[in-house]
Amino acid sequence: MSESELSVPAVPNARDAVRALRPSLIREVANAGFGVDDVLPFWFGESDRVTPAFIRDAASAALSAGATFYTHNLGIAPLRAALASYVSELHGSTSPDQIAVTSAGVNALMLAAQLVVGAGDRVVAVTPLWPNLVEIPKILGAHVETVALGYGEHGWQLDLDQLLAALTPDTTMLMINSPNNPTGWVMSRDEQRAVLAHCRRHGIWIVADEVYERLYYEDGDGPARTAPSFLDLAARDERVICVNSFSKAWLMTGWRLGWIVAPTALMDDLSKLVEYNTSCAPAFVQQAGIAAVEQGEAFTRDLVRDLKASRDHLVKALASVPGIDVKAPPGAMYLFFSMPGATRSLELCKAMVREVGLGVAPGSAFGPQGEGFVRWCYACDTARLDAGVERLKRFLALHGK
Ligand SMILES: Cc1ncc(COP(=O)(O)O)c(C=O)c1O
Numbered sequence: 001m002s003e004s005e006l007s008v009p010a011v012p013n014a015r016d017a018v019r020a021l022r023p024s025l026i027r028e029v030a031n032a033g034f035g036v037d038d039v040l041p042f043w044f045g046e047s048d049r050v051t052p053a054f055i056r057d058a059a060s061a062a063l064s065a066g067a068t069f070y071t072h073n074l075g076i077a078p079l080r081a082a083l084a085s086y087v088s089e090l091h092g093s094t095s096p097d098q099i100a101v102t103s104a105g106v107n108a109l110m111l112a113a114q115l116v117v118g119a120g121d122r123v124v125a126v127t128p129l130w131p132n133l134v135e136i137p138k139i140l141g142a143h144v145e146t147v148a149l150g151y152g153e154h155g156w157q158l159d160l161d162q163l164l165a166a167l168t169p170d171t172t173m174l175m176i177n178s179p180n181n182p183t184g185w186v187m188s189r190d191e192q193r194a195v196l197a198h199c200r201r202h203g204i205w206i207v208a209d210e211v212y213e214r215l216y217y218e219d220g221d222g223p224a225r226t227a228p229s230f231l232d233l234a235a236r237d238e239r240v241i242c243v244n245s246f247s248k249a250w251l252m253t254g255w256r257l258g259w260i261v262a263p264t265a266l267m268d269d270l271s272k273l274v275e276y277n278t279s280c281a282p283a284f285v286q287q288a289g290i291a292a293v294e295q296g297e298a299f300t301r302d303l304v305r306d307l308k309a310s311r312d313h314l315v316k317a318l319a320s321v322p323g324i325d326v327k328a329p330p331g332a333m334y335l336f337f338s339m340p341g342a343t344r345s346l347e348l349c350k351a352m353v354r355e356v357g358l359g360v361a362p363g364s365a366f367g368p369q370g371e372g373f374v375r376w377c378y379a380c381d382t383a384r385l386d387a388g389v390e391r392l393k394r395f396l397a398l399h400g401k
Helices: 025-032 053-064 077-091 104-116 131-139 160-166 189-202 264-277 283-295 297-319 342-356 382-398
Strands: 099-102 122-127 143-148 150-152 155-157 171-177 205-209 240-245 258-261 334-337 374-377
Touching (some): 025 342, 053 283, 077 099, 077 283, 099 104, 104 131, 104 205, 104 240, 104 258, 104 264, 122 160, 131 171, 160 189, 171 189, 189 205, 297 334, 297 382, 342 374, 342 382
Parallel strands (some): 122 143, 122 171, 171 205, 205 240
Antiparallel strands (some): 099 258, 150 155, 240 258, 334 374
């Protein structure tokens, strides 16, 4: 054996694009809370309530009946049919062959990106934004440009001209999340219309992350059932891919179930990608998904009513704290607000969890444009929100604010 074969090899590294991904700053704050006994966590995007019983029962029944096998890559036919009627009712005619079942929203985002972007492609995203949308294209070697929402008297707003200018003819994909995590901003119908027309003109793909579409609090003539969706405007055979999830509207974060609405012409290729990623979503989870879609409407409406009450309760409580600037956003399940010390939001959030056991997410976790803010998920009862606000006040008092 030669000398070089015996020498210790270089430290093994992942490839550069993966090493350059940003780690989660929310996780960094949560790590700072290890060892603190009593933390009130408002940092993750989920409710403190368990999935409703009728959905859990459907999964148990499916398991008992032996739904333990692989399924079709694109999902079981009854779930695709149930989703097609659900989407048709909300957004206009959609057929099962335009639906693919995925292993939740994040997998749907990865599949959508894998379908249309590759190394060197230009992607545009509107920020502040849940980091996954910005990082996923980078895994594929794409280059992501960001357009920042502005914060003013009316909360978070898009500068439409700035977005259209960023959508240059050499752009491959726009990733847009509305209702938005973390800001709660909702893209208006007119803005969607202008963006769709522009993207059509230049052949740019729109990947619309609409996982919070049902968590929408504007009333209009009566309670609206969803936020404005690109599916309301786009033909089903154009360059629009819509990503959705069971996580938020039916409290199914841990189940990992979602779906994509995409042109039929993409489905054979999408099927191959599903095969090489996850092969399929679990069969008994898909059965539970049918129960959610077919029987869950009353549940979702009650959930939205409760979330709206929680949002209003927290806005009122925080607005009474000197130094806090908070507005009620029209969608999602977060308040994204400024407070004393938030210009260094990571340090602030770590100090709050260590010193008073208050767990909120730093604005910088959602891109540099989020610095100066913190995100608070209000999907819990009002007593817990009040306890959190008391801790925030105690923290400010401790620091002489
Ligand atoms: C904007 C956005 N998109 C997608 C997801 C994905 O959720 P899931 O993978 O649980 O469906 C989340 C989760 O918080 C989100 O905030």
